[in-house]
Amino acid sequence: MSSGRKLLLTALRFDIESLRHLAASCDMVGDISRFIHALQRERGASTIYLASKGAQFAARRQTFVEEVSAAEALIRSRLEEFAEAPHPQATGRLLRRIATVWMALDELSSLRHSVESFGLSPDAATLAFNELIGGLLAIVFEAADTAADPDITRALVAIFHLMQGKELAGQERACGAFGFTYGHFDEPHRALLTRLTQDQNRCFDTFLEFAGSSVRESWETRLSPQTLSHIEALRDSASRADRGPSRRDARVSETWYALTTQRIDALREVEACAIEELARLCHLKISRAQQALEAARAPRKGASSAPGEQLLALTGSERLGDLTTSALTSPLGRSLIELTHAQSSRLQGLxxxxxxxxxxxxxxxxxxxxxxxxxxxxxxxxxxxxxxxxxxxxxxxxxxxxxxxxxxxxxxxxxxxxx
The missing domain is CATH 1.10.10.10 (Winged helix-like DNA-binding domain superfamily/Winged helix DNA-binding domain)
Structure with missing residues (x-):
């Protein structure tokens, strides 16, 4: 076997190994997505629980805590695997992100105890959950930043912005639950509600720019315009609420929570579709790389020498200039040039x-x-x-x-x- 062929086989094996590590990172993104969704539910319920002094969402919050605990066990297992055998593409920054999340997970039980005993305000509880979720999103961001394949990078960028937009929608749910439970929005919370809406739109615009056609179709079919219309009406009422005494109405806060939850659950379905598409893309890339490796390993039938050796044998007594001229003007030469140009353009585009x-x-x-x-x-x-x-x-x-x-x-x- 020639040195060039050995090098080609080594390169193909390296590509397959890199793609497998990237696929493992994408699997971790899926686990993070599910964990964040569970945390978002616990955060929303905790906000209403604290704002209502335990009168609302006590049982529901406990259910969400149990769901998060189950998802937490899986995410810890995934992070432990990554810590024991870091991927070659992993950067120090990514490892620090994971370490930060791990330490935040260790503090989760203390946060829950403080919520249970009303030891912190709704805003403080929301901020604590935000920090943990933000750390998890940072891991997804780093996975997108270290991906070398353009198609996988695009898919990861789309997923990251969708997850970030969904997280902002979760923060909006918590902020709105706080105001509607109290029966009053002060100026900082009104401004926050407006900013969260604007930032969501920016994230979703970027998501749609990078998402594939099937994922965009999922977005269009799963998100209910009617639900968003009702949410818009409540957003408008929050921005126009007077600044007089509080008027608590449990029905309004429950309605707000139900509507925003419907929207977030729909976003989660789109997110799951995008992650499934990413997994299929990873496996397709691996399959193609393996096929290329098998093709490179197979002996070439009827070929007694390498293409380069055949080319050198053709020269005979011809001068190099004459050979180059005839090669460029022959139909085969022209087709090779066109193929080279097409490949060059494709690679440049990628x-x-x-x-x-x-x-x-x-x-x-x-x-x-x-x-x-x-x-x-x-x-x-x-x-x-x-x-x-x-x-x-x-x-x-x-x-x-x-x-x-x-x-x-x-x-x-x-x-x-x-x-």
């Missing part, structure tokens, strides 16, 4: 597609880093920092990514000049 996807991911990282810097130095909340960054970028006619880069560069320069 490269451009992957780079565009990675660019979107890099820009998101810049924005998140700049937002954290603003929060630290300006004593702002995450929402305030985001609004500040968006307004500043609009005032200076820059994209948010460019504005974030400028802020980070300025911070780095000031740190170097500091005594």
């Amino acid at each position: 490269s451009d597609e992957l780079e565009n996807t990675r660019k979107a991911l890099r820009e998101r990282k810049l924005i998140e880093r700049a937002k954290g810097l603003i929060m630290a130095h300006q004593s702002m909340s995450e929402e305030q920092a985001y609004r500040f960054l968006r307004k500043t970028s609009m005032d200076q006619s820059k994209s948010m990514a460019n504005m974030a880069q400028s802020i980070l560069e300025l911070s780095s320069m000031l740190e170097r000049k500091a005594p």
Whole structure:
């Protein structure tokens, strides 16, 4: 066997191994999706339980706690497998994300005890759940960022934005449950409700841009316009509510929770469809790579020498220039050139597609880093920092990514000049 063929077989085996590791990461994304959905249900029930001083959702919350505990056992097992044998593509950042989630899971029982004993406010409980869910979403983000295959990257980017949009819908459910249970929305909660709606739309727009046709079809068929219309009516009532004394009405909070839950459950079905499509794509890629490996292993019938050796044998006494000219002008030569151009264009298209996807991911990282810097130095909340960054970028006619880069560069320069 020639050295070139050995190298080809090694490359194909490496591709298969990489795809298998990527498929395992995608399986973990599916487990995270199911776990987040269970956590979202517990968070919503806990908010109403705390806001109503235990008068509502006590039994339902306990049911959700049991569901989360079952899902937690599976996710811990998955993370343990990953920790014992990290994938070759895993970065230090991804491993730190997983470690952070693991530590947050260890604190989950303490959080539940505080909810049970009314030891924290509804907003504080929501924030604690948000932090854990945010950490889980960060793992999905890192999986998308480290994927090398363009098609799988696109699918992961779509899933990440769908999961993030669904998480924002879950936060909206908790925020609305808080206000409707109290019978009153103060200005911060009204502003939060508005921002969560806007951010959801942005995430879902990106999801639809990257999702495949079957997943987009699932989106169109599973989400009920009537349910969203009722939610919009309640959103409008929350934004127009007067600022007088609270008027508690358990029926309104129950209606809000039921409608938003219907929507989130529908989003979960779309999410499951997207994850199933991702799994099929991974297995298809592996199957094709294995077929390519088998084809490369099979001996070529009727071939006594390698194509390169045959080509050299054809030269005879012909000068290289003459041979090149005849090869370029022959029908076979022209077809090979056309094939090469087609392959080159396809590879360039895949490269451009992957780079565009990675660019979107890099820009998101810049924005998140700049937002954290603003929060630290300006004593702002995450929402305030985001609004500040968006307004500043609009005032200076820059994209948010460019504005974030400028802020980070300025911070780095000031740190170097500091005594």
